[in-house]
Amino acid sequence: MKRMLLLSFLLSYQAAASAERGELLYQTHCHACHGPEMHQRNRKIATDWGTLLAQVRRWESNIDLQWSQEEITDVAHYLNQRYYGFPEPGHRQSDHALSPSR
């Protein structure tokens, strides 16, 4: 039982850490051109997790950041958690809860 608790703590911690890393990357490299308004407008290009991921990848390669697949996913995860709320394959719904530190 204790082990289960620890495991679920670690898993949710990991999800929060990944979104935090994504946030940092986004603030550093992407925020110059657009803030929240880009991700909240009515006619969005990103319409689900797949297209959001594709947009992050597109911008990442546009400005030649050479991010790893993991970093791209982290940023998409951050944006999804913060603005879009699309279901993410491979993530449990509970991972979408904002971390308690915020």
Ligand code: HEC
């Ligand atoms: C040179 C300016 C610029 C930079 C740098 C930039 N973006 Fe963008 N971004 C735009 C513009 C303009 C649009 C909307 C028009 C378009 O998609 O061509 C956009 C659209 C997007 C969208 C689609 C939003 C939606 O739902 O319609 C995403 C997601 C996005 N950017 C993510 C990123 C990420 C992640 C980075 C950093 C790797 C980044 N952008 C860097 C200018 C920029």
